[in-house]
Amino acid sequence: MISSLRSAVERCIAHVKNWKILATGFRGRLAELPNVIRIVTTLEFYRLGW
DSSP, rough: HHHHHHHHHHHHHHHHTTTTTTSSOOOOOOGGHHHHHHHHHHHHHHTTOO
């Protein structure tokens, strides 16, 4: 259970980096960054069927 959750979180982080949200620097308001990360994580969990 823990390893499957961990792998899902690692995939979320990889997607965030792949979408260049964190890799190239976030260009939006920094106050919105936690919301962007939460949305990407939620979409990835939805895609995985969690």
